[in-house]
Amino acid sequence: MFKIHCKDCDSELSFMNIRRLEDLDRTKIGMYCNDCFPAxxxxxxxxxxxxxxxxxxxxxxxxxxxxxxxxxxxxxxxEDARARIDNRHLGYYSPEFMGL
Ligand SMILES: [Zn+2]
Numbered sequence: 801m802f803k804i805h806c807k808d809c810d811s812e813l814s815f816m817n818i819r820r821l822e823d824l825d826r827t828k829i830g831m832y833c834n835d836c837f838p839a840x841x842x843x844x845x846x847x848x849x850x851x852x853x854x855x856x857x858x859x860x861x862x863x864x865x866x867x868x869x870x871x872x873x874x875x876x877x878x879e880d881a882r883a884r885i886d887n888r889h890l891g892y893y894s895p896e897f898m899g900l
Pocket of ligand 1: 806807808809810811832833834835836837
């Protein structure tokens with residue numbers, strides 16, 4: 801039977817103890833056990849992290865900016881990612897939404 805080992809601690813993984821780590825653009829990084837996954841994910845996010853803009857963490861990989869982790873869309877520059885966050889805020893507080 802094919803066995804998968806944790807990328808960090810090399811322990812054998814089972815169906816109950818396996819987490820798949822994906823990069824910002826959802827490319828596969830590797831498989832981890834439940835214990836190692838949070839640290840591996842945090843480390844990866846730190847590598848991709850650009851800045852926190854209005855309480856949103858912006859990430860970047862290969863010149864593609866994402867307004868949040870594993871966002872389905874990307875922007876070519878940081879300003880566009882910020883603008884997306886600004887627009888989302890405008891949406892939340894639109895007069896229609898507030899019932900004004
Ligand atoms: Zn592990």
